[in-house]
Amino acid sequence: MELKIPNYAFAIREVEVIFNFGGYSVEQVECMEWVAKGLIKPDIHVADFKSLPQYLDDLTNGKLTGRIVFKPNES
Incomplete structure (x- = not known):
């Protein structure tokens, strides 16, 4: 297909x-x-790229579920 x-x-x-x-x-x-x-319904969270450090910390500590999509910050 x-x-x-x-x-x-x-x-x-x-x-x-x-x-x-x-x-x-x-x-x-x-x-x-x-x-x-x-x-x-997919478990998807959209976050600003500037929040990447927090999400990496959450990922390391097993606090995340689903997928995280990072959008570029506005210039």
Whole structure:
């Protein structure tokens, strides 16, 4: 199974595609379908890049669950 995204989708608006390289492609597509249907909700936290030291400390101490996504700080 393939995930096809037309190039014009990237040109007309900001599009972000995030992948996990574990498991088989069919399983990854099935998981994306479950998320799209609302059957599962990923545990994702978005944080400013300036908070990276705190999150690294939390990771070291086993305080984090799910995934952390760091967004660049505004200039």
